[in-house]
Amino acid sequence: ILQRTDTIKGLSKVSFNGLITDQNGEKDTSFNGELTLTVFDKAIERQTLDNQGLGVVMTFDTQESKLFKGKASITNGEFYIEFIAPKDLRIAYGEGKLSFYAQSDTYEKGGYNTDITVGGIDTNAPEDNQGPDIKLYMNDTSFRDGDNTDESPLFMAFIEDEHGINTSLSSVDHDITAVLDDDYQNAILLNEYFITALDDFTKGELNYRFENLSPGEHKITLTAYDNYNNSSTATLRFVVEDNTELEITELLNFPNPFSESTTFSFSHNRSNQYLDVELQVFTTYGQMVKQLNQRIFATTKTSKDIIWDGSNNSGVKVKKGIYIYRLGLTDPNTKTETEAYNKLIISN
Template sequence: MKLAFAEPNINLTKINDVPLAQVTDTLKALSYVKMAGEVTDLSGNLLSNYNGTVSTTIYDKNIERQTLANDGTRLNGELVKLDFSTLGEIIFRGQASVKNGEFEFDFIVPKDVGIPVGVGKVSFYSKDEALESNQAGASIGTVKIGGLNEDAPVDNTGPVISLYMNDENFVSGGITNESPTLLAIMEDENGINTASGVGHDIVAILDGDETNPVVLNDYYQTGVDDYKTGILSYPFRDLEPGLHTLTLKAWDVYNNSAVSEIQFIVYDKDEALVINNVLNYPNPFVNYTEFWFNHNSSDPLDVSIQIFTVSGKLVRTLNGQTATGFNVTSSLSRDIVWDGRDDFGDKIGKGVYIYKLKVHSNLLNKTVEKIEKLVIL
């Protein structure tokens, strides 16, 4: 099969509102930068009907490296080591909307960029779903990076981090499959650091194993047109059944850190049907409530909820089914909603009620029940 190469071309046109041909600004550490660009055809004409999203990656100056000579090759008795250059660290990875072929984005340069001034690289990739067209481009040898912005505002607050497994419905302590995806949603006034300064990587520690940290810089990307927020998505593979604790540490571009932790239970495929974290939300409620629970089944489950008065009178029965597959949802079900009415459609009175959640697996021919309370205001 042939590789699907993107078409040229995406061009960087302005830095800080100054045309590229006139630009003298250097991207200094902790400085605010705004860049603009355009999507063109092969002749350089603006594609004014192009609307989509552009992903931008900005690299710090090239890094000079040397091979390790670990193959043992010798020349005149000396181990052969070769010098080579690689791209610098990624100082920004973000997304911007393209409207009528033009786009712009902004960010704060991380404190961890190399201080000596040199030339970096800007790489673009864009897609327009309506035109079914992908474009690519780069700016090489035009963007200077280095130095420090001495007038940068003070920032002593680390980022806000929210962790989930598989999707944003996940509740810490819930059940996942054996290969869950970590989702980290982050927000910071000045942006998240991905420049790989010493000790400033985005790092995940699973079950306290600090000798095998997972470096996640390359999995983070900002929101569209918003460098202050972003999301990180990382797939784990073949985790052992049982309880796991994951700790994630991230830094903002000022090198302020924050730590967040989440727990999850990897279900055992050979274990019987299990449900936990049974609740209804909101509770207490006035007009409606959703019934939530975690389960360990990747197959659909039949769900029944019976609502009783405290004296034992049945007032409402709700039936439903969970979605299928961990690739569609996490193991959290929140598909059943109740409007506070009985089986005859009448609004029931305020007070405390009991509900019985019954979950049945046709595959395992197993049924699990839980009993909880709810309050109507």
């Protein structure tokens, strides 16, 4: 860190300029990448549990409460990062800790700094009574409230607030939590899943994978707090499909007619898994002119991975006219199969 570190107070805006150095302590101007900064509150006293029942209990200090974790760009060995400290930091003054992890395309570096004081509250902080903005999705950002998902969907939350999101574990009842189907007794703590956007402490996202949800309607409710402890809550409804049978619900190609190449688009009831695709193109007399086999990873329930350049299996362009095509789909996990047919026109 280049500058002298001031006291980190609750609600204060903190910024750091720093360098990545080489083995000689000089700025490493060749280093370009990302820095992850973790800011810890003061150490707290813990005791061992005497699990073996020997009557021996030891006291030790541990620095485990994170006030902030964010990312900054490193350009030519230099970085700049800023954030707002949460109101929930422990008011008593004491020694905090900065932990640095830097990564480029070729190597990694780490470091820390304990020459920093944490405590107090910034009495001149601007007023804020507005909670964060929250957007929720399942599997991808095209998801809409009430849409269908598979049994193990990826829950996605995008959270934004001008004063940053509270992920401090020193807070009480100010965590990022998700509640599935109103089961508040088993709320899911998501602080550690939240990742601050690069070079922007005001927003970030979290991804959490649910596993083996039962078929039918479900509801997920997420609550998040900003660093002023203003809260917001958002709810997303979704339906888990019974995916015993593999289905193709829509099949088309575009452009159609085409002369150079065409892309095949198909919708199905699988996502976030591999699928085996077989495309066969036939003349109107039933003669097969082309077969394509490809394994794809279906991130969403609409796939656009198959492209045909209009050539036959020998690499020769086929004649203009109307053709029938068949798309076969196989789930390699369940070995279930399905197929669909449509027409295309070659106009060359």
